[in-house]
Amino acid sequence: MTKSEYMEALQKKLECFNRELQQEIVEDYEQHFAEGIAAGKTEEEIVAELGSIEDMIQELSEEDLRQNGAETRGQKEDSEDNVCAEEDSQSNIYSGEYKAVVIDGAVGDVNIEQSDNGQIYIEYQNNGSKEYRFYQYEEDGVFYAGIRRDKGASAKEAKRAVKIMLFGKTLNVDLDNPLDFGKTFAGVWNSSGGVTLNVRIPAEMPRLEVKTVSGDINVRNVTPEQLNINSTSGDIEIRHVTVDRLRLNATSGDITANRISSSDVDVCVTSGDVELDDADVGTFHLQTASGDFSGNYMRGNRMTVGTGSGDVEFDGCFERYSIRTGSGDVDLRAEAGAKEIRVGTGSGDVELNLTALESTEVTVSTGSGEATIYSAGDVRHQVTRGTSTVGSGDCKVHVSTGSGDAEVRRK
Amino acid sequence: MNTQFKKGALELCVLSQLTRGDKYGYELTERISVEMSIAGGTLYPILRKLKEDDYVTTYLVESESGPARKYYRLTDKGRQYQRNVQQEWEEFIKAVNELIWN
Numbered sequence: 001m002t003k004s005e006y007m008e009a010l011q012k013k014l015e016c017f018n019r020e021l022q023q024e025i026v027e028d029y030e031q032h033f034a035e036g037i038a039a040g041k042t043e044e045e046i047v048a049e050l051g052s053i054e055d056m057i058q059e060l061s062e063e064d065l066r067q068n069g070a071e072t073r074g075q076k077e078d079s080e081d082n083v084c085a086e087e088d089s090q091s092n093i094y095s096g097e098y099k100a101v102v103i104d105g106a107v108g109d110v111n112i113e114q115s116d117n118g119q120i121y122i123e124y125q126n127n128g129s130k131e132y133r134f135y136q137y138e139e140d141g142v143f144y145a146g147i148r149r150d151k152g153a154s155a156k157e158a159k160r161a162v163k164i165m166l167f168g169k170t171l172n173v174d175l176d177n178p179l180d181f182g183k184t185f186a187g188v189w190n191s192s193g194g195v196t197l198n199v200r201i202p203a204e205m206p207r208l209e210v211k212t213v214s215g216d217i218n219v220r221n222v223t224p225e226q227l228n229i230n231s232t233s234g235d236i237e238i239r240h241v242t243v244d245r246l247r248l249n250a251t252s253g254d255i256t257a258n259r260i261s262s263s264d265v266d267v268c269v270t271s272g273d274v275e276l277d278d279a280d281v282g283t284f285h286l287q288t289a290s291g292d293f294s295g296n297y298m299r300g301n302r303m304t305v306g307t308g309s310g311d312v313e314f315d316g317c318f319e320r321y322s323i324r325t326g327s328g329d330v331d332l333r334a335e336a337g338a339k340e341i342r343v344g345t346g347s348g349d350v351e352l353n354l355t356a357l358e359s360t361e362v363t364v365s366t367g368s369g370e371a372t373i374y375s376a377g378d379v380r381h382q383v384t385r386g387t388s389t390v391g392s393g394d395c396k397v398h399v400s401t402g403s404g405d406a407e408v409r410r411k
Numbered sequence: 412m413n414t415q416f417k418k419g420a421l422e423l424c425v426l427s428q429l430t431r432g433d434k435y436g437y438e439l440t441e442r443i444s445v446e447m448s449i450a451g452g453t454l455y456p457i458l459r460k461l462k463e464d465d466y467v468t469t470y471l472v473e474s475e476s477g478p479a480r481k482y483y484r485l486t487d488k489g490r491q492y493q494r495n496v497q498q499e500w501e502e503f504i505k506a507v508n509e510l511i512w513n
Contacts, residue, residue: 021459027478028436028455034477035437049440051450059456091470093482116432123470 003033003043006050013053017060025056090134094120094143100207101199101224104146105215107132108195109234112210112219115200123198132195147195216253235272254291273310284318292328311348329369334360345369349404353411354395362397370404373397374411421449422457423500426485426493429467435480458483466492 001009010029014022029050036046050056095118103110107129115121122145124134136145195215201208203223210217211230219229220239228247229236236250239258246262248255250269257275263282267274274286274293281300286293289308298316305312307325314323317335326346333353334341341362343350350364352373364371375397399406424443428434434442436458440451461467466489471479485493 024459025455028458028481029452031435031478031480032437032440032451034474035435035480038475038477049444050452053452055450056452056456059453059460091468093470093472 001044001047003047006043006047006053010053013057021060089123089125091121091123092136094122094136096138096143098138098141098143098205100142100209101201101205102142102144102146102209103197103199103211104144104148105195105197105210105212105217105234106147106149107213108147108197108215110197110199110210110212110215110217112199112201112208112217112222114203114221114223118202118204119200120202121198121200123196125194125196125198127194129195134197145197145199147197360395362395364398364406365400366404366406367402368404369401371399371401371406373399373406373408375408376411420500421453422461423493423496425454425457425461426466426489426496429483429485430490430493433482433484435472435482437480439483461489465489 007026007029011022011026014025032050033043033046036049037043041049098120101120103112108126120143122136124147126132126134126147131149132147133149134145135148136143138144201222201224205222205224207226207228208219208222208224209228209230210219212234213232214234215231216234217229217231217236219227219237219241221241223242225243226245226247227238227241227243228249229238230249231253232251233253234250235253236248236255236257238248238256238260241257241259242261244263246260246265248257248265248267248269250272252271253269254272255267255269255274257279258277260276260279260281262280265279265281265284267276267284267286268288269291270289272288272291274288274291276293276295276298278297279295279299281298282302284298284300284303284305286303286305287307288310290310291307292311292313293305293307294313295303296315298314298318300316300318302320302322303314303316303318304322305314305324307328309327310325311328311330312323312325313331314321315333315335317337319337319339321332321334321338321341321343323330323332323343324345325348327348328345329348330343330345330350330352332341332343332351333355335355338354338360341352341354341360343352343363344365346367347369348366349369350366350371350373352362352364352371354360354362354373355376362373364373375395397408399408421443424446425439428439428442436455439458440449440454443449443454444451458467462469462483465486467483467485469481469483471481474480
């Protein structure tokens with residue numbers, strides 16, 4: 001039997017089932033033939049493999065038999081997640097060599113993980129923000145995908161028909177009757193609800209850029225050489241990330257990072273707070289205006305932190321520390337290995353905990369803020385201003401304050 | 412092999428193969444055909460039913476061989492279901508063996 005004879009018989013046998021089922025099974029068989037032909041099989045061989053149509057029909061459920069035509073439509077309109085449901089979602093896979101992936105979530109949340117092969121997976125869900133749409137394109141070896149405002153969505157004329165690009169084909173959607181088109185495409189035109197992009201990228205991606213306006217960003221288990229994340233009001237959360245260079249920027253969004261390994265980290269926020277835990281970094285640089293910064297279990301060579309009114313709470317093991325704030329308080333616990341610690345504030349108070357210091361040079365200066373320095377070792381020469389020697393003798397502490405009190409003492 | 416045996420087990424075979432990674436229909440029939448002779452077409456209603464029950468999701472991937480490939484991916488619910496069915500299967504096999512041999 002040839003393919004066309006077999007398919008004709010199939011379609012005849014499927015007639016008593018609902019249209020959606022007929023279409024799906026026929027498509028499945030078409031795909032099966034295409035794969036078989038591509039693998040070098042003859043039509044007859046493939047027909048034999050697919051086997052008896054009756055056997056297949058027996059596997060179809062009774063439900064499928066009953067749901068027919070108009071009846072289906074009537075039933076489904078009553079339920080929540082029906083064909084009319086205000087929902088848009090699609091999953092796409094892309095393969096190819098890219099030098100960078102750029103994801104722009106705009107108002108939507110973005111979740112990024114590593115894919116288990118060399119492909120890029122993108123799952124787009126829109127539970128009813130009708131003015132936003134998914135897009136994807138490539139340019140100069142860079143892969144771009146994201147969500148953008150659909151310019152025509154608010155206009156009345158867009159209510160009639162719209163073209164959608166999917167899998168390289170242009171599809172016309174009749175908006176007055178999206179039912180005909182099926183669930184996947186019907187939901188672009190809805191109001192209220194969240195937009196989400198779930199993305200998986202290959203392990204060996206050279207550069208990953210993620211940005212949003214109000215959407216949250218969640219990145220975990222990725223290893224690009226360079227990772228740049230930008231958000232305006234959305235929060236950023238990253239976990240288990242190993243990168244050469246890490247850039248995090250937020251305006252009012254908070255940043256949380258956990259288990260980070262990177263030779264060069266740069267964090268910049270305006271009013272958002274930053275919390276870092278368990279990080280191995282080469283150089284670490286952070287700048288905030290009013291945001292607070294809290295760093296715990298951080299290890300590295302050099303850290304530079306500057307804030308305006310934000311407080312700094314830091315516990316780490318670095319060779320060089322430099323912290324400057326305006327009115328923000330500083331609470332620093334420096335573990336063994338510190339060579340140089342510099343802390344300066346305007347009106348902020350400073351509290352330093354120095355443990356196991358050998359030959360550390362500590363300089364603290366405040367304007368009106370108080371400075372308290374706790375040392376694990378003996379304080380040989382205690383002063384309120386000037387130089388104090390603690391521990392074995394090589395460790396020098398310089399303290400200068402304007403109007404604030406200063407104290408160096410043994411813990 | 413007895414067709415009645417196969418019918419019941421096919422769903423478990425499909426689910427179990429999907430625990431090892433996403434696969435498209437043709438790929439599944441090819442894999443299963445290595446182990447036993449089946450009417451390849453019967454897999455599609457099974458996959459369709461698994462999807463209706465939210466045990467798998469599907470996504471399309473462009474293919475050079477023709478129409479887009481429909482990949483099947485196990486959901487968390489499907490993974491749990493596979494474990495349950497596998498356990499039932501193992502208990503069933505054990506019981507049958509017990510009755511055959513003792």
